[in-house]
Amino acid sequence: MSGRVLVGVKRVIDYAVKIRVKPDNTGVVTDGVKHSMNPFCEIAVEEAVKLKEKKLIKEVVAVSCGPQQSQETIRTALAMGADRGIHVDVSGKDYENLGPLQVSKILAALAKQEDAQLILLGKQAIDDDCNQTGQMTAALLDWPQGTFASEVSLEGDKINLVREIDGGLEHIKINTPAVITADLRLNTPRYATLPNIMKAKKKKIVTVKPADLGVDVTSRLEVLKVEEPPQRQAGMKVETVEDLVVKLKEAGRV
């Protein structure tokens, strides 16, 4: 086994930012807005680095698909302890239309190229909430998948996994190589510290294009419109129960 883990990290608008829809309703405002690593991807990186610290795997490779700025996200992963990075360069219209299907094809191609034993991803991105990339990647590679992982432990060439599902916690055992997607309670990601940020600057990031991996990034989806949820309407206070009933009748509610 190569002992190599691929971790996917996505650059998204920072979770603390107030999102605004563009006036032309084609998307949200991204210019000048703070971006950072998707929180679930942070958890995935942390888990990979923990596995390396326990000497259960040998190398953590951080991967991000996007424009030049995605390299910052890879650098954060490197500062958290990843060994090297791969930046798959997708920009312009291709980037705007980039979705789970294309990313999973890219990750599958990279997994084969890098002889990865494990792919760790966040369960979903906080911008599109798709929750599809992990599952699609596993399907393309015909690998087992452990999604919504809240506990991961390696046992020989198998993985014991606890999944957070609607009914409770599900314990499964899967073979490697496998795809795991991280849920919130898997771990608490470490902060990048100054010395580690300095060290990360010396780690290598290689840039490739989707075409180099034989992947076509044309999207099969078209965004028609993006709009804000309806504004909250004003309430009204009434003095008596009788008034309330009258108003409810007027509004056709009773």
Next chain:
Amino acid sequence: MVLKALEISKSIMLSTCRLTQKALHFLCKSHISKHCGVGDSVLSAFRSICGEDGVSLGEAVREQHGKDESVHRCRPPDVVVFPRCVEEVSALAKVCHKHRLPIIPFGTGTGLEGGVGAMKGGVCFSLRNMEQVLDLHPEDFDVTVEPGVTRKTLNAYLRDTGLWFPVDPGADASLCGMAATSASGTNAVRYGTMRENVINLEVVLADGSVVHTAGKGRRPRKTSAGYNLTNLFVGSEGTLGIITKTTLRLYGIPEAMVSAVCSFPSVQAAVDSTVQTLQAGVPIARIEFLDDVMIDACNRFSSLSYPVTPTLFLEFHGSEQSLEEQVSVCVSTEDITQSNGGSDFQWARDTETRNRLWKARHDAWYAALALRPGCKAYSTDVCVPLSRLPQIIVETKEDLIENRLTGPIAGHVGDGNFHCLMVVDPNDPEEMHRVHLFTERLARRALAMDGTCTGEHGVGLGKRALLCEEMGPVGIQVMQSLKDALDPNNLMNPGKILQREEP
């Protein structure tokens, strides 16, 4: 009746249609001008500065802005304004100055000394809409923030840079508010308080003029240029000006942290250990004391099982090697603690365990309140030189027991600062009176030991008399002269810090 029913709050104003809004304003104005000291022409001036949505007369909004997290009763302002930038703050202040209206700055309302009560009515400046993190310079370790930015928001913003702002009072307070009250936190023993960590301030004065206390945009790590205006305003609790920007000193996030808990047979043993650890030169990051009553409350509230005796929570920061060193100098700390009868250290290295350990300490306030549901809590805040700490805590505990008061103790003993969280029934005047007398005795005990009546919460409303005792008449006179120079009409947060002879 109709007016009462149409309780106007900012959110309702925003979503009500134009026509109804105009109708509401018409009704509201005629209602309000009978009641408050702020006339219609002034309200129009306010609205033209910060927009229709930026001025609120609603009772609920005013009450929300007339109290903080202290036991002092709500003193609502006549009107609340919500400026969006320093230009609006300055324009609003000019209007207030012209009409001699009191100005009360408001950040997050998380203060503990009644600092936001509008004692003489007036205009509350709620600064929450100014919420930008500006000018981050990671390579220079500084950042400038507006008043709506809280400490947790800033640290979340900074997390990818490897930097943090370590001053951490209990609440998630506005950083400019923390500057106004010279706040401190559990980390002060290593990283200092706001006084040491504010490099520059942008302040709007009572007459609307805007001053940059270290010069506009300047952020040198040190300076000896002129009077130290920055630290004049730090701790001024809104009585000298409205802070609209603060430039803060940042630190590298520690590479590694390790925490420990140690139990002691007595208060004396715990506090002696603290003093000896610091005197041994260990650069400890946090050293927090909880007495037996507090630990018991925490055990119940957070379902923990610490031994119910005086306890120290410690934390060390540094690189992996320096931690090894500190911890082994700390095996000399462990020597120190063991020679004082302390238990073995319970260590916590990884983030989850450490967070659980500290959550117990951070929930102390709620744990204390949970001891007596329905009661309110008041926190004392004295601070004395380290060498006097054992004596004052022991004497204070005796005082509490003798007077049958519920006052679990938690404190930043590394700074010589501790809090008695007095849990008191607000409907029992006799108990309230006993608590009041106790807190005065405690403050005077601290003053007698070369200490201060307030280590980090500020003077606000309740400690003005104690400040006079602490500073003495000449000191108070100097403070009054500064106040008179910057705010001759006493518009800035009247009734706080300094007592004034009412004519």
